[in-house]
Amino acid sequence: xxxxxxxxxxxxxxxxxxxxxxxxxxxxxxxxxxxxxxxxxxxxxxxxxxxxxxxxxxxxxxxxxxxxxxxxxxxxxxxxxxxxxxxxxxxxxxxxxxxxxxxxxxxxxxxxxxxxxxxxxxxxxxxxxxxxxxxxxxxxxxxxxxxxxxxxxxxxxxxxxxxxxxxxxxxxxxxxxxxxxxxxxxxxxxxxxxxxxxxxxxxxxxxxxxxxxxxxxxxxxxxxxxxxxxxxxxxxxxxxxxxxxxxxxxxxxxxxxxxxxxxxxxxxxxxxxxxxxxxxxxxxxxxxxxxxxxxxxxxxxxxxxxxxxxxxxxxxxxxxxxxxxxxxxxxxxxxxxxxxxxxxxxxxxxxxxxxxxxxxxxxxxxxxxxxxxxxxxxxxxxxxxxxxxxxxxxxxxxxxxxxxxxxx
Numbered sequence: 544x545x546x547x548x549x550x551x552x553x554x555x556x557x558x559x560x561x562x563x564x565x566x567x568x569x570x571x572x573x574x575x576x577x578x579x580x581x582x583x584x585x586x587x588x589x590x591x592x593x594x595x596x597x598x599x600x601x602x603x604x605x606x607x608x609x610x611x612x613x614x615x616x617x618x619x620x621x622x623x624x625x626x627x628x629x630x631x632x633x634x635x636x637x638x639x640x641x642x643x644x645x646x647x648x649x650x651x652x653x654x655x656x657x658x659x660x661x662x663x664x665x666x667x668x669x670x671x672x673x674x675x676x677x678x679x680x681x682x683x684x685x686x687x688x689x690x691x692x693x694x695x696x697x698x699x700x701x702x703x704x705x706x707x708x709x710x711x712x713x714x715x716x717x718x719x720x721x722x723x724x725x726x727x728x729x730x731x732x733x734x735x736x737x738x739x740x741x742x743x744x745x746x747x748x749x750x751x752x753x754x755x756x757x758x759x760x761x762x763x764x765x766x767x768x769x770x771x772x773x774x775x776x777x778x779x780x781x782x783x784x785x786x787x788x789x790x791x792x793x794x795x796x797x798x799x800x801x802x803x804x805x806x807x808x809x810x811x812x813x814x815x816x817x818x819x820x821x822x823x824x825x826x827x828x829x830x831x832x833x834x835x836x837x838x839x840x841x842x843x844x845x846x847x848x849x850x851x852x853x854x855x856x857x858x859x860x861x862x863x864x865x866x867x868x869x870x871x872x873x874x875x876x877x878x879x880x881x882x883x884x885x886x887x888x889x890x891x892x893x894x895x896x897x898x899x900x901x902x903x904x905x906x907x908x909x910x911x912x913x914x915x916x917x918x919x920x921x922x923x924x925x926x927x928x929x930x931x932x933x934x935x936x937x938x939x940x941x942x943x944x945x946x947x948x949x950x951x
Contacts, residue, residue, distance in 0.1 A: 566590050567909075567935065571609040573917065577616035577887035577902035579880060581919070587614070589909040592934040596905055607941070612929055613917045615883065616902055617662025617687075617910030619890035620864050622757075622778055622799055622853025625652050625666040625675065625689070628861075635818045635858045642671055649675050653686030655862030658939055660928035661687050662910040663890075663900055665853070667722045667757065667778075668692030676719075685938060688910075690719040690894060692757070696745045697724035698736045703744040710745060714752040720894075721749035723758045723774065725765035729832050730825030733761025733782050739768040746772035755895065763787045770796050776893055778853065780839055781832040788839070792846040797893040800840045802870040803863070804855035805833050811859060833874075840875035850877070851893045852886035865925040872922040879919045909935040 567589040574582040576597075586603050588596040628648040630636040636645070653675060656664055664687045666672045672691035678684035693713055700709050710721055723745045727736045737745070742758075746769060749756035756774040760766035763784040766777050770790050776797040780787070791798055808815055808829055815821040843850060854860065854867045868886070871877040877885075891901025900908050911932045916924030930940035 564591055566595065567606045568603045569607045569609060569614065569911065569932075570605045571614040571913065572611055573613045574903060575613060575615040575880075575883060575919070576904070577884070579884060585614075587903060587909075587911065589932075589935050592908055592936075594903065594905055594907050594909050597903060607930070607937070609913050609930060609940075612913035612915060613924070614903075614911060614913045614930075616887045616900070617912050617931070617933060618660050618865070618886040619663040619665075619852065619894070619901065620656065620661045620687075620854055620856070620867075620886070621665045621776070621851050621890050621893060622801055623656070623664050623666050623856040623861070623864070624669070625649050625656070625664065625856075625861065626669050626671055627856075627858045628652060629814065629858045633814055635815065645669075646671055646674065650678070650684050650686065652861035653679060653684065653689070656856075656864060657685060657687050657931060657933065658928070659862045659864055660912040660914070660925070660931060661864050661886075662912070662931070662933040663688040663690070663894075663896075665690040665720065665757075665894065666692070667720070668694060668718070670694060670716075673717050682936075687933065688900070692720045692722035693718045695722040695724055695759075696737075703740055706741055706744050707748040710748040710754075711752060714754055718754060721745065721754050721756045723749075723756055723769065725758050725760040725769050726762045728820055728825075729761050729779065729781050729828050730820045730822070732828060735762045735765040735768075737765070739772075742768045742774075743772040746774040749774075770794055776851070779836070779855075781836045783839055785842065788842050788846055788848060791843070791848045795849060797849045797851050797889075798843050799851050799853040800836050800843075800871075800875070801853050801855040801867075802833075802836060802840075802875065803860060803867040804857060805829055805836070806866070806870060807857070807860045807863070809833070814859070837875050840871065840877065844875075844877060844881075849889060849893070850881070850885050851890045852882070865928070868918065868925045869922050879922050882922070883918060908933075913940065 569587040574585045626649040676689035679686035746756045757776045758769040761782045888901040891897045913930035914924045915927040918924040931938045
């Protein structure tokens, strides 16, 4: 007999609460705290799922001595499509595939993303993300913390009243965020696809129901309409102009340039070509977009726009999310520390989760990772994640330190 997912979660919740767990102590020579500071010879004390203390004391019994590994907060990817994957034919899976199959791949993608050092992701979005969110939150599935839009507002949603109703329905169904397509895909030229009035209605209704509006926007006109409507985050922005960048700086709008997906699609052209709008013309637009978005990123950095890290990971790219850091530093001119901040405290702020994740401080969730090598000195160290803890539970690299003579 098939047991409904909600009943499984309820059974998990009915398990008796354990007695107070002993503290876990992580020691590292180098800690990047997620807010711009580098700490030396530090112990991070964890009780349950949260950080209890950050101290230089040497008298604590150490659970995990990470030595020369560089510790930092778990990374946050603010833009993925976690259910997307390649099929057995090596091509992107059709959008109408059986939901059971899509969920299996979503779970596998989530695990790969966690192992790559990303302990929180925002999936924008598919309805099945809700079950994945519940599964990873309960511990039933190993994976990052999941936020989801469930669906999206686009030109097919309808007129202003229909858009407002669609936003209310998404909120009722359990969305964490409202995704709005203000423009077409870059593969279709990126032109504005919703009217200014429709964008304003979607942003206003999202805020009215207490959700963050996140806007897919390439054309400057669509991006400016979204910023003026009070939407908090602009995704992609390949075609935005200096006026739009200035407006983002003035309004405190977050910007996510999503470089990884452009490179990944171009590097895997034979797999994507012919699927949907992955046409030769679409690839031509994508090739041009790489240089365009690097220029936008450099200008946004110069104007101190609040840049967050998102990858737009699609089929085949999950688990490779950290390549986004490398593209931004190597090609976009972003400083390594700022790139790390874009995936830690600043990303957490963009999700309104700064009081829960994004930095290493008492009271926050014990989402911690460690790299073999210092990304401040060599950004490619982000590829070498050797330790992953999410919510106080170790998923990767959990080698217990031997007891000291005084503890034997």
